[in-house]
Amino acid sequence: MDLLAFASFAVLVVAWLVAPTQERAAAEVLEERAAA
Amino acid sequence: MENISSGDTAWLLVSSALVMLMTPALGFFYGGLVRRKNVLATIMHSFFILCLISVQWVLWGYSLAFGPDIGGLIGGLDWAALRGVGQAPNPDYAPTVPALAFMTFQMMFAVITPALITGAFAERKRFKAFVVFTLLWATLVYDPVAHWVWGTGGWLRTLGALDFAGGTVVHITSGVSALVAALVLGRRRGYGEEPIEPHDATMTVLGASLLWFGWFGFNAGSAIGASGLAANAFVVTNTAAAMGALTWMTVSWLHKGAPSVLGAAAGAVAGLVAITPASGYVDASAAILIGLGAGTFCYVGIQLTKRLRVDDALDVFGVHGVGGVWGALATGIFASAAVNAAAPDGAAFGNLQQLGIQAVAVLAAVAYSAVMTFAILKVIDLFVGLRVGEHEEVLGLDASQHRESAYQV
Numbered sequence: 001m002d003l004l005a006f007a008s009f010a011v012l013v014v015a016w017l018v019a020p021t022q023e024r025a026a027a028e029v030l031e032e033r034a035a036a
Numbered sequence: 037m038e039n040i041s042s043g044d045t046a047w048l049l050v051s052s053a054l055v056m057l058m059t060p061a062l063g064f065f066y067g068g069l070v071r072r073k074n075v076l077a078t079i080m081h082s083f084f085i086l087c088l089i090s091v092q093w094v095l096w097g098y099s100l101a102f103g104p105d106i107g108g109l110i111g112g113l114d115w116a117a118l119r120g121v122g123q124a125p126n127p128d129y130a131p132t133v134p135a136l137a138f139m140t141f142q143m144m145f146a147v148i149t150p151a152l153i154t155g156a157f158a159e160r161k162r163f164k165a166f167v168v169f170t171l172l173w174a175t176l177v178y179d180p181v182a183h184w185v186w187g188t189g190g191w192l193r194t195l196g197a198l199d200f201a202g203g204t205v206v207h208i209t210s211g212v213s214a215l216v217a218a219l220v221l222g223r224r225r226g227y228g229e230e231p232i233e234p235h236d237a238t239m240t241v242l243g244a245s246l247l248w249f250g251w252f253g254f255n256a257g258s259a260i261g262a263s264g265l266a267a268n269a270f271v272v273t274n275t276a277a278a279m280g281a282l283t284w285m286t287v288s289w290l291h292k293g294a295p296s297v298l299g300a301a302a303g304a305v306a307g308l309v310a311i312t313p314a315s316g317y318v319d320a321s322a323a324i325l326i327g328l329g330a331g332t333f334c335y336v337g338i339q340l341t342k343r344l345r346v347d348d349a350l351d352v353f354g355v356h357g358v359g360g361v362w363g364a365l366a367t368g369i370f371a372s373a374a375v376n377a378a379a380p381d382g383a384a385f386g387n388l389q390q391l392g393i394q395a396v397a398v399l400a401a402v403a404y405s406a407v408m409t410f411a412i413l414k415v416i417d418l419f420v421g422l423r424v425g426e427h428e429e430v431l432g433l434d435a436s437q438h439r440e441s442a443y444q445v
Contacts, residue, residue, distance in 0.1 A: 001370070001384065005321035008328045009279075012286050019289045028293065 039125055041132040044261040048130070048137045051257025055144035058250035059086045059151050065243030065305070066155050069298075069350050072235040073432025074159045075442045081154035081166060086147050088167070089174055093143040094118055100179035102129065102142065105189025110180045128188045130260045141257060142182075149178050149206045155350030156214035157221050157422075159232075160429055163437045165422045172412045173213065177405055181209050185397065197397035198371060198379060198390070200269070201258035203313025203363040208401040211357025213409040214348055215341075220413045221422055223347035225429050237298055244301035248277050251308045255315040268375060269315040272323035273308065279324050280307020283331025291335075299335075302355060306334040309359035314367040317379050322370035329366060334358045361398050368394030 063082030067075045089097065096116050103111030115121050123134045130138040150170045157166075184192040185199050192204075199205060226232065234240060255273040259266035284303025289295040310330035311323055318326070338354030348354065368391035371382035383391040416422060423429070428436035435441060 001319075001325070002321045005324040008324060012282055015286045015290060019286070019295070020293045 039132060040134060041261065044130075044132040044263075045134060045137055047262040047266065048133050048141050048257060048260060051253035052137070052141045052144055054250045054253025055141070055148065055257065056086070056250075058144070058247055058254065059083075059148045061243050061246030061250055062148065062151050063243070064239050065247060065301075066158060066240075066350050068236040068239030068241075068243060069155075069234045070158050071232065071432070072443060073434055073441075075235060075239075075434065076440055077163070077433035077437055078154070078158050080163075080438065081158075082151045084167070085151045085154070085170055088170055089147045089150065090143060092171060092174055093139075093146050097146055097174060097179050098139050098142065100175065101146070101182035102139075102187050105183070105187060108184070108189055108191035108194060110183050111187055132261060138260065141260075145202055145206060145254075146174060146178055146182070149202075149210050150174050152206070152210035152352060152356055153214045153217060155352040156218045156348045158349040159433065160221060160224050160349075160423050162421060162424050163433075165416050165420045168416050168420055169412060172416075173409065176412065177209055177213065177408045178205070181205055181401055181404065184400070192397050192400065195396065196380070196390070196393050198317060198367050198394065199313045199364065199397070200316035200367075201255045201312045203309070203360050203367065204397050204401045207309045207312060207356040207360030208364065208398060209405040211353050211355070211360050212402050212405040214352035215346070215357060216406050216409040217413060218346050218348040218353070220410065220417070223345070224349065225426065227347045228345060234298065240298060241301045244304055248304055248308060251277070251312075255312060259316060265316055265376060268319070271320055272315050272318055273311055275320050275323040276307040276311035276327035276330065277304045278307070279327025280304055280310065280330040280334075283307075283328050284335050285331075287332060287335045291339075302351065303331045303335075306330040306355050306359045309334075309356055310363035310366060313360075313363045314370060317367055317371035317376050317382075319372060319375055322366075322372075322384075326363065326366045326370065329362050330359050333362050361402075364394050364398050365391065368392075 059082050063079040067079045070078045099113050099115035100111050103115045106112050121135045121139050125131050125133060126135040150173050182205050184190040185205050251273055252270055256266040256270040259269055281300045281304035285295045285300040288299040307327040307330045310326050334355050337358035338351045341348055341354055369383045371379055373381050380390050381387040
């Protein structure tokens with residue numbers, strides 16, 4: 001169970017590395033505002 | 037009085053105060069999530085319930101939940117108005133603290149449970165209907181289920197169901213009832229047609245933080261003593277809350293492209309919900325897995341609810357219903373006699389039967405809560421009317437129900 005706990009935390013850390021960047025998110029917001 | 041432990045008593049009284057704080061904290065958590073025209077009414081739901089159930093519990097609620105058993109289903113009225121509940125301990129429930137301290141600790145659980153449901157019918161329920169519903173629900177749903185699980189002679193307790201701090205009693209009953217309430221009341225006007233956005237996310241994060249703080253009393257206080265078991269419950273509570281927040285934020289980040297602040301707050305609450313029944317039976321590694329499951333399952337549950345266009349306004353079923361069921365089953369999986377010698381091992385340690393017992397408790401709580409809540413709401417609708425009128429809903433509940441407003445600017 002300890003190994004599973006370490007693995008699940010590692011999965012989260014990897015997800016943060018591959019998740020969309022905040023810069024892209026900001027660009028999307030600007031696009032949405034421009035469209036509105 | 038020689039059996040009374042000053043340490044245990046002090047911890048239980050402090051825990052009672054911590055759990056008391058959770059109900060106004062819930063008011064802020066929910067208050068931030070509604071539109072500004074409904075914030076006072078939403079906070080009032082929690083504050084009013086604190087007052088109402090504090091009196092109901094003293095007069096008959098405690099006796100129905102913990103009084104002398106009648107057929108495994110409910111307590112008798114022998115302890116109504118706290119007759120016989122005094123400064124001496126009750127050895128059945130808390131042998132080292134005054135019975136009054138145990139009673140008041142349990143009171144705070146009875147208070148917050150119906151308050152959780154209010155998030156489902158936010159922004160559209162008549163205040164009078166809410167008052168009647170709360171009183172009937174506390175008496176006909178919470179008190180009996182609390183007796184089943186925690187009362188001496190209760191049938192689920194006798195069966196061996198584990199619920200350390202209220203996963204079944206508090207979260208499954210309130211979560212399922214919230215879903216039923218959302219279905220019976222119907223959607224808010226404009227749902228799906230216009231944006232219905234939280235008016236103050238900072239208020240919600242503050243509320244979630246105060247809930248987390250109070251939850252230490254909820255779970256570690258349920259050890260009913262200043263003990264190693266309380267310390268274990270404290271640690272796993274914090275761990276699962278953190279893991280729930282991290283997981284929910286991550287899932288929402290991957291799903292919607294940004295790490296949601298409100299998602300982190302909701303995830304922390306989901307983790308706290310799921311660890312509640314398990315907090316006296318599992319270790320920190322299991323708490324990480326329970327928090328992981330809570331952040332994932334509750335997030336998915338809410339997406340499904342929205343896809344089905346059920347207007348559970350503040351996601352009570354997704355967080356408390358789904359999180360409560362996961363926590364109850366996870367207790368049957370991860371429970372360890374090495375953590376709590378008074379409890380059996382769970383399925384992860386070879387005792388598959390415990391998982392079956394937990395499933396029976398879940399099914400019983402789900403079925404009973406759903407049927408009773410539906411019946412209570414239908415009766416109230418017949419005599420009082422559940423929803424405000426169209427004009428009142430558009431105007432907002434602060435003005436239409438309370439003749440007040442939260443903000444002057």
